[in-house]
Amino acid sequence: MSKSVTDVICPFCGTLCDDLEVVVSDDGKKIEDIYNACAIGAEKFMHAQAAGRVTKPRMQQPDGSYKEVSYDEAVDFTARMFYKARKPLMYGWSSTSCEAQSIGHEIAEKSGAIVDNTATVCHGTTLIAVQDVGIPSCTLGEIKNRADRIIFWGCNPCHAHPRHQSRYSIFPRGYFTNKGHKNRKMIVVDPRDSDTAKMADYHFKVEQGRDYELLSALRVALRNEPLPETVAGIPREKIIEVAEVLKSGRFGIIFFGMGVTQSLSKNHNIDAAIMLTKDLNEFTKFSIMPMRGHYNVTGSGQVLGWQFGFPYAVDLSRGFARYNPGETTSNDLLRRDEVDAVFVLGSDPGAHFPISSVRKIAKLPSVCVDPHITPTSEISKLHVPVAFVGVEVGGNCYRMDNVPIDARKVVDPPEGVLTDVEFLTRVNTRLDQLIGGK
Amino acid sequence: MEGGKEKDAYTKACGIIEMDPSDLKKLGAWRGTNVRVTSKYGDVVVKAVEATQGPHPGLAYIPMGPWANSVVNPNTYSTGMPTFKGTPVEVEIAMNEPVFSSVQLVQKKCRGEA
Numbered sequence: 001m002s003k004s005v006t007d008v009i010c011p012f013c014g015t016l017c018d019d020l021e022v023v024v025s026d027d028g029k030k031i032e033d034i035y036n037a038c039a040i041g042a043e044k045f046m047h048a049q050a051a052g053r054v055t056k057p058r059m060q061q062p063d064g065s066y067k068e069v070s071y072d073e074a075v076d077f078t079a080r081m082f083y084k085a086r087k088p089l090m091y092g093w094s095s096t097s098c099e100a101q102s103i104g105h106e107i108a109e110k111s112g113a114i115v116d117n118t119a120t121v122c123h124g125t126t127l128i129a130v131q132d133v134g135i136p137s138c139t140l141g142e143i144k145n146r147a148d149r150i151i152f153w154g155c156n157p158c159h160a161h162p163r164h165q166s167r168y169s170i171f172p173r174g175y176f177t178n179k180g181h182k183n184r185k186m187i188v189v190d191p192r193d194s195d196t197a198k199m200a201d202y203h204f205k206v207e208q209g210r211d212y213e214l215l216s217a218l219r220v221a222l223r224n225e226p227l228p229e230t231v232a233g234i235p236r237e238k239i240i241e242v243a244e245v246l247k248s249g250r251f252g253i254i255f256f257g258m259g260v261t262q263s264l265s266k267n268h269n270i271d272a273a274i275m276l277t278k279d280l281n282e283f284t285k286f287s288i289m290p291m292r293g294h295y296n297v298t299g300s301g302q303v304l305g306w307q308f309g310f311p312y313a314v315d316l317s318r319g320f321a322r323y324n325p326g327e328t329t330s331n332d333l334l335r336r337d338e339v340d341a342v343f344v345l346g347s348d349p350g351a352h353f354p355i356s357s358v359r360k361i362a363k364l365p366s367v368c369v370d371p372h373i374t375p376t377s378e379i380s381k382l383h384v385p386v387a388f389v390g391v392e393v394g395g396n397c398y399r400m401d402n403v404p405i406d407a408r409k410v411v412d413p414p415e416g417v418l419t420d421v422e423f424l425t426r427v428n429t430r431l432d433q434l435i436g437g438k
Numbered sequence: 439m440e441g442g443k444e445k446d447a448y449t450k451a452c453g454i455i456e457m458d459p460s461d462l463k464k465l466g467a468w469r470g471t472n473v474r475v476t477s478k479y480g481d482v483v484v485k486a487v488e489a490t491q492g493p494h495p496g497l498a499y500i501p502m503g504p505w506a507n508s509v510v511n512p513n514t515y516s517t518g519m520p521t522f523k524g525t526p527v528e529v530e531i532a533m534n535e536p537v538f539s540s541v542q543l544v545q546k547k548c549r550g551e552a
Contacts, residue, residue, distance in 0.1 A: 043441045047441055047442060064545070064549075121520065124518050124519050125519050128517060191494065193492060193494070195491060208497060208524050209524040258523070259523070261519065262522040262523045263521075263524055264521055264523075264524055266515070266519055325516070325517055326514060326515075326517055326518055327516075328518075329514065331520050332516075332518060335512065348443065351502075351503050351504045351544070352502060352507065354479070354512035355480055355504070355544075356479070356480075357520075358504075358507070358544060372442060373444045374443045375544035375545075378541045379545060
């Protein structure tokens with residue numbers, strides 16, 4: 001007889017769905033079926049079960065091949081790397097629990113490391129903009145129950161946050177939105193006819209990289225000031241029409257993603273988007289929310305925030321916390337050869353950093369802690385497999401609207417595999433011994 | 439992405455460049471041809487496919503992954519964020535060159551072999 005585990009948290013994207021049902025074999029070792037999850041979420045649960053999973057740490061040999069080592073050796077190698085390094089980089093933290101992040105930060109303080117999370121290549125520019133101009137935001141529950149004007153700017157939730165629209169933003173019938181999507185007007189800004197754009201009431205096919213102009217044009221339209229004939233490829237009449245639609249709503253929300261944070265104007269795009277939200281609040285109630293990618297990147301920002309005061313790129317190498325994006329951010333540090341060791345947990349910079357940064361990681365002493373085989377694990381000196389958070393071990397996570405949710409354990413990890421928390425605790429203890437001269 | 443980055447499925451999903459049919463025609467390439475994409479910052483061989491979320495003539499799209507990261511602009515302009523979007527590229531047919539898997543590609547790039 002198999003049993004069903006209900007209310008499981010999905011450890012994939014920032015939507016952090018909390019209604020999954022997982023059917024587990026009687027001995028609690030095998031996942032048999034998953035209900036309610038999106039295709040990507042289900043894949044993540046199933047991948048934990050895939051054949052050929054690495055269950056022992058692997059050390060890179062001089063010829064580039066990998067040899068299995070014990071967890072004790074892996075702990076010792078990692079602790080010694082931190083002990084020797086003058087300025088190690090600790091990157092990742094978005095696919096793990098807040099508990100593991102906290103232990104990682106202890107290690108960082110002791111070894112004078114720089115702690116940076118995946119926001120650095122994701123919503124880091126959003127965080128800069130928030131520090132510049134603030135952020136009027138809300139929770140996803142409020143959006144479900146109230147929002148009737150939804151903007152998706154430079155994001156494609158159909159593919160990246162597949163259940164976002166059905167659970168919160170477009171389709172659900174809420175307290176004040178009892179007709180579901182019929183109550184809502186959907187506006188999408190994207191240079192491509194993305195699948196999200198195809199669903200929209202209004203699609204602004206903005207010229208690539210011209211979001212700042214379009215955001216400014218909407219602000220101008222709200223003030224009834226004159227506009228040129230087209231802005232960023234969008235005719236004036238359309239901009240004025242949409243500005244009126246936004247004004248006429250009862251509650252609006254701007255969701256934005258990588259289309260604006262990674263294009264050239266970066267934090268200035270977000271500045272403008274937040275100021276547009278502020279302007280709209282002259283007419284109605286409006287909020288803005290970043291579409292956070294990893295399931296716990298928000299949590300990493302939170303834990304760093306309450307421990308050191310900054311949400312990412314925290315430099316502890318001088319014995320106190322410093323933060324200066326452009327200087328203490330991973331890609332800048334790597335490109336300028338300013339770090340002498342790299343520790344990656346719960347992320348894959350090998351695949352997601354520009355290749356010039358990846359080359360630098362390959363040359364440095366490096367440890368990659370990740371349940372998967374990834375390009376990062378295959379260029380690191382040591383790869384430590386761990387249990388999947390949210391599948392094989394529980395832990396606290398933060399949803400994209402900063403709501404903390406406890407992830408649940410569904411099955412046991414493979415025999416002998418440590419969790420992030422266990423591995424980091426052992427590294428921390430070993431580092432204490434090394435510092436104490438043992 | 440969650441199914442294992444060392445697997446073929448990841449290469450099939452991300453080792454591609456989505457191009458507008460009119461651009462494919464200009465290039466003289468069939469759908470499914472391997473092409474070399476070159477920017478100021480590097481080059482990579484990927485498979486050219488027809489845009490699934492088009493039309494967008496003049497605009498090409500490589501999904502997030504090591505293939506895209508071989509050609510993007512790594513400058514952060516003091517924000518910490520590399521300029522992942524809007525990199526000008528040239529595309530040429532490279533029919534006989536293979537598309538490497540993610541692990542192969544990154545290892546080769548790191549060793550200076552590709």
